[in-house]
Amino acid sequence: MTTINTPSNCSSSTKTQRLSLQCEQIDRDTTTIRSLDWDRSRFDIEFGLRNGTTYNSFLIRGAKTALVDTSHSKFHSDWFSILHKEIEPKAIDYLIVSHTEPDHSGLIGALIELNPEIEIIASKVAIKFLENQIHRPFRSKAVKSGEELDLGTNPVSQTAHRLEFISAPNLHWPDTIFSFDHGTSILYTCDAFGLHYCSNDVFDRDSRAIAADFRFYYDCLMGPNARSVLQALKRIDSLPSIKTIAVGHGPILREHLSLWLNNYREWSSKRSQGDKYAVVCYLSQYGYCDQLSQAIAHGVSKAETQVQLIDLQSTDAQELSAIIGEANAVVVPTWPSNLNIELQSSIGTLMAALNQKQWIAVYDAYGGNDEPIDVVVSQLQSLGQKEAFAPLRVKCEPDGNTYQQFEEAGTDLGQLLNRKKNIASIKSLDGDLMKALGRLSGGLYVVTASQGEGNGRRRSAMIASWISQASFQPPGLTVAVAKDRAIEAFLQVGDKFIINILREDNYKGLFRQFLKRFPPGADRFAGVGLLEDVATGGPVLIDALAFLSCTVKQRLETPDHWVIYAIVEQGNVADTEVKTAIHHRKVGSNY
Ligand SMILES: Cc1cc2nc3c(=O)[nH]c(=O)nc-3n(C[C@H](O)[C@H](O)[C@H](O)COP(=O)(O)O)c2cc1C
Structure with a gap:
């Protein structure tokens, strides 16, 4: 087994953009070239990239050779030099384009220039998109679900590599196809099952480390196409047992395959109801x-x-x-x-x-x-x-x-x-039980969060009372945030935020301010006295009694809220003589 690992020194690397490449054999006759984009910033492609990303391509060698996807154009020279070490580009027979999004198809034009005879295998829609994208003639074959491409038997390993295609429209592009290699039982899915997570781990060894990013990626990119996810899962159910899912972003899934597949099944079924x-x-x-x-x-x-x-x-x-x-x-x-x-x-x-x-x-x-x-x-x-x-x-x-x-x-x-x-569902709740639940009371707080800098800075806030201390050492607390709260987007694992504790003798103004019905994207802080640089995570309200600066460590899902567990890293009280504003309720069916 040959393994070439080329850490950051093989690549163009600047302080703000660390790029590196990794090339490793992942199975018989199958090598991945992973482009590691350590600092790809938030909002560059999705709306919440925290841990960079990778663009993975794969080389499969039977009697003939196929490349599955290329990379982002920013990796141009380094990616081709790694490819050259593995294979002469002219010797690649097929390029399988799982979909035409530029972060995977950015080097197709350059590859065709090196190898004008290469045949592009993709869905019909993808080939049409490519014609508009790369502006040069190319050989191509459109494939549908169930069609196959026989790469023949590798003369050394004696493994027969037969690729079967599975149409997976909308995951997450309209032109997506998956490819299944019957020789290695690897399913190539590109965006589906992926995650934006950059590390030197080629495989999903540490499922806990990547679970939050896997979920976040699903929620942003796959969740809005939950029905298409279920259709694709049905199609792949008819394949022989899958050993590996070779994704286009993040670690390749092999160690915890049933966990990831079950997650997709469960989340998508719920969203399709x-x-x-x-x-x-x-x-x-x-x-x-x-x-x-x-x-x-x-x-x-x-x-x-x-x-x-x-x-x-x-x-x-x-x-x-x-x-x-x-x-x-x-x-x-x-x-x-x-x-x-x-x-x-x-x-x-x-x-x-x-x-x-x-x-x-x-x-x-x-x-x-x-x-x-x-x-x-x-x-x-x-x-x-x-x-x-x-x-x-x-x-x-x-x-x-x-x-x-x-x-x-x-x-x-x-x-x-x-x-x-x-x-209707709130009205159907048991009245006595709700009255009893309503006797639970809490303090009154304003959660604030700010992310980004300069013109790209964005902020949010909400009134909260479902906040409770949850650990002594390190000091930690939980906040229950409704799944559809605007500020929920600011409370992902690793994010920082502030809890402003309101004063018993002066909370009404802030309470009214933050309970207004804000139009999408409105500045919730207009007219509010703020201390911007006192703490990291968000603005501190001048009129708050105390503040706590927190970092999100874990998120627990309940049917309608996320329970955010956060570590408190900094805090201060403005007036130790004043008490916290308390919120008493009559029923447990609202806050
Ligand atoms: C007294 C009170 C306490 C609240 N506590 C919470 C809470 O702990 N978690 C939560 O998600 N929403 C809570 N809410 C609801 C939100 O503060 C409020 O509906 C929200 O600011 C509206 O913002 P949105 O546009 O993000 O939905 C509470 C509301 C009130 C009136």
Whole structure:
């Protein structure tokens, strides 16, 4: 077994962007080239990247050789020099493109230049996308679920490598295919089952270390397509036993395979329940539309409402019409003025399928100055649709605040669809039991959090009373935060935040301020006296009695809240003579 490990000195490395490459054999005739992006910053691709990421590609050698995916273009020279050490690029027969998102397909053009004879194997939609992406002729073959590519038998290991393709649309791109190697029982899934986690561990050795990032990645990227996840799981259930899931991001899954598969099954089944759903439409090849739509969809699913992301460019007309027609809410992006014929027809199908009972909303996909958001809004208004939230405008390159605003708008929409159901389920609770539960009381606090810097800084706050000390050494506490709270996005493992303890003799002003109904992305601190630099994690309220600066260590999921366990690292009291404001309730069915 040959293993070449090339730590950071093999790569271009700057203080702000540490990049490195790793090349290791993972099974018979199968090698991974992992591009390690240690510092890929938050909001660069998703809305919560904490531990960098990796882009994994794989070389499979039977009698013929296939490469599964390439890498991000930022790894160009180092990636090719590692590839050259493994194989002469001209000797690669096939490039399997699991989907065409640039972080995996960024080097395809350069590879074709080195090997114009290479045959690209991908879904039909992916090949069409690639034609627009790489602007040079290439050999290709479109494959569907169940089709196979026989790489033949490796002359040394005598292993026959036969690849079977499984269509997995929307995971998370519309053009995704999985590939299963019958010779090694490795399933190549690219984005699905992945996680943004950069470490030198090639495999998922330490499941506890990566569990929070695995969940966060699922929630942001896969959860909004839970139905598609279930369909893909059904398809892979018919494969012979899978030994390894070779993901495109993060450690390769082998040691705890059933845990990860069961997680996907359980989370996706839960998200597919309920009769109401919202559709968030996007254009996968246009501007920031893909990421912005994800932020909205993630927000919708935070409110435990079903959501489906639909790519207008690649969804077939009949399917589009059925999904839109039955949706309870539809969120529509703006589109470029120079529409091609296919997109024109998709927009036509979309408009025709809308009905007046649905909630509707529009967001700017940001692709230049050619986006007529007001035109789209008035077109929809003329159809008599009810507006779920005000049009989301994007004036310049999206930053953390933009994604926060989009996520909050999505949550408002999810809450709108579930309002009646939630009221009914609270009414159905046992009255006596609720009165007894209501005798539990707590203090009154304002949780504040701030992340990012300069113009990209974003902040949030909420009134809380479900806070309790949970450990002495180190000092720790729990905060129960509803799953659909805006501030929940700031309370992931590793995040810092502040608890402001309110004073018994002066809490009403702050209480009123933070219980206002804020529109998506609004500054919750306008007009509030703040001490910005006293503690890390968020602003301290000038009128608070005391503050605690905390770091999130663990998150425990309950049906409707996350219980956040955090370590307290700093704290101070403004006036030791004053008592904490206490909150007494009558019933346990509200705070
Ligand atoms: C007295 C009181 C205590 C509250 N305690 C909590 C709490 O501990 N956890 C929580 O998630 N929400 C709690 N809430 C609800 C939120 O403070 C409030 O609904 C929220 O700020 C609305 O923000 P959102 O837009 O993020 O949903 C409480 C509300 C009140 C009135």
